Amino acid sequence: MRINDKNNSSTVFLFLLLLRVIGASSQEEYSLSELVANKGPYIPNYSYAGYQFGEKEIKISDDITVLNAIDFGVVANDEKDDSKALLRVFEKAHQVKEPVLIQLPAGRIILSEVLYFERSNIILNGQGVGSNGTEIFCPRPMMYLKDPNDLKELREYLVKLDKIQKEEEKNIFLPFSQYSWSGGMFWTRIPGARVKSYLKKYDKEPKVLGTIDNAKRGSVSFKVHNDLGLNKGDVVEIQWFNKKGKEANILRELYGDTKNLKIGSHHWNYTNLPLIRQQAQIEEIVRNQVIIKSPLLTEIIPEYEVRIIKWDHLKEVGIQNFKITFPFSNRIAHHVEQGYNGIYLTRVFNSWVQNVIIENSDSGILTEAIANVTIKDIKTTGKKKGHYTVQMGGVHNVLVKNLSVHNDVMHPLSFNTFSTKSVYHNCEVFKNPILDQHSGVNHQNLFDLITVHLNTLENDSYPLFTGGGAGYWKPSHASYNTFWNIRVNFLNTLKNEELISLDGMNDGPNARLVGVWGNQKIVINYNPDAYVGFVNEDIKLIPSLYKYQLKRRLKN
Template structure:
């Protein structure tokens, strides 16, 4: 009777505490910046279109595709022999079929042993599911014993990924944009739409070194001479959108324009060569990177064990995967509307975690970097509208912002270190980020920094330049900021409501939360 009563009392106390927590949340006033955003959508970037089918659909549990079990193609788990050729055979068969589930039963499969060809394992088609039997103990492990060789040993980033999920074909130039379009517009007008159909994807691109254009984006900062890409080649934008409908020379898009289009600059439109509906699920990708990592010491440190690259994919996903002892876990390159959910990086520390590279509307959510990669989750190379939501990494690292003009990156309910030495990028490709970096309810876990700078003088530190970030609901052990370097700020010592900017924007657009959000949380 005593134990029963004790349990009931504990349950009652828990219920009371939960109720008080709910009351406290409702008592909190909504952040002013979000209240203002509801009236004026230009105040913040709109992140609500990120992820698989713009966050509007659940990632499907595909069961009706033909199965291509790798063991039927010669792979055998736990036998100490390479399975690399058999895995490629299974992928090729699924590609030829036009769709398929490349399936791995439980066990350890060897994917780059002594004597294996030093090439990537590649899939180039749509509707391919690469599915294991779980990424935890007793599940499916793909083990990479040997690093792949770099294309150029002097260029430490040139090791190819072991797995590439890409696309065949090439882009086809269509025409140029003829009328101005504001951020948030869903339509653009071209000189011709010949060769395009509803459902096609386009690449909308700009490369222009007009000084006024550069100045308009940097705003109160100036480009430095050593930033040769920005100074000589200019503002570089490549974004990917799906066509909803076509009316003569006007395209209506599924997602709004995220960069102001002025036709006096040459905005080109190409038909984008892509694969779609590709899923990578429930697999552990395990490398053999066991040395103490030293940044830029060698190609093996920086990219020797690069596990996975998803490129030229749309409406695709990676979920429930683990990446262990790797240089680079996963890169989403030249893709759009990709969701990366419930993934883990662990084991020995390496170079990069999971990043959006030159992609549009990517969501990386509920992922954890336990390894403390030198660059944790983030964006690079012209990515537009990247959301890092409810991700964590140790106090010993920071997010990635790897130069080459990424824009509109949201770190939303993220927990980890904040330090200026982990963004990444070569001097010629600076700054680390362009406009639109947002820290929303960011919890800094490393030691506090007084007067933290987002744009320090180059003489003080050369590799950390982020113009006018938005910082809202920041919590730490006592860090402060150089306030003149922050574009907008609110509540720099306490979390705000809404807890997630991404979720709040998504609900504002859809008037509800999709089912997958509830399942993820």
């Protein structure tokens, strides 16, 4: 609806604002200080996200063993494939007992095989991303490389469930690619360690280290029963289960009032798999009382059959200071990506990716089963339309900071299945922005200090807050996903009195939207039971919720 009558503009604005408030919830007004002190609607503490829980800067030791790639046969700018030489230096790096840094030379290096990081305390370092920096050119998509054994289960799953991308109007009827949301030319892994469950026949009982009967959400201490080897300093995984089906209390814990929400069947069809999971570092153990570093995601009661399991992972893995370039290729369709994927992070803790440019990728950085990782100073670019930039799937306490998205991407910023307590901070999207929440029990995540540039649709609206994902994992997110200080730059020419509707979703319960504003007046549609405050206000007093919470925690 386009409004040109100045006399009617204010009336319509108030009407739309009333509709927004009614649609979101019946709300009270709170000050910023009340909101951040949780004297109003509950807002999670996001300050534990990132490397070393946000408490330490990434720093490389002076006494680290350095392996120069040129000593193993890597020659930049000679237009020859460097894969074998890079594999040799990686093999050597995995034999060194001490912390090791692989140093790449400046110039263009050609890579046509996957480089696997399979040890802790390893860093891959380039000479930077400028004109005199390091560029790694990957001429082939992963579909032309050897099938990774790690994705065997996924391949079987895609065939067994007949996963087909169907777009009749575009004459597309093609099988899903295993590289649509998995795999990368730089791949962290523990060989043989499963990162995601697809088929029941591959399920194995993990090593259970203890059980928990009762604890409050936000607590950092609880009693553990049946302790089978918990130790101070361990990083373990806490798991919550739904054993009660469609009427389970854990669904109300996740989604609030579920009467008018369509809950997907994966929430109760796989009772042997956890519905909520959290990686936790043990700080102290006193008798049977365990203290962990970061707060519990949610309440624990006997019905949830909460247990602590061994969590295999790498630590202190760093990837930094180079550009990854793929050749331009036409996009085929959603879910049939060829595998021009940059980095795939799995099974890492207290690790990082920093100062990396990725050009013409299907997906820049993909993640699964990682915790307390910082991904910062990343730029994605190119003429090809991508699937993901830096995607967060199966992550806990991960921080994506200073991500700049210059290419067209289906899901520019995306919280995916099982993402919790993770943060996009100070990111900017220049083309067709979407703040995606991709179903699969993702909850308590934060979009913080985000800038987006967009052209509105013909009806003066834009679907900024949206959710993808499969129907069996709906709703689009669970409770307490938060948007804080979202700046919208409208690119198309509009008159000052026009109102722009930023549309959310109808199945995103208990979201918190604080400080959505731009160069045009905005109204927000987001349901159900969202808290919406400080619309059309730049929150200058507390521009970043993450930084505010972190500073307050460290001070205390």
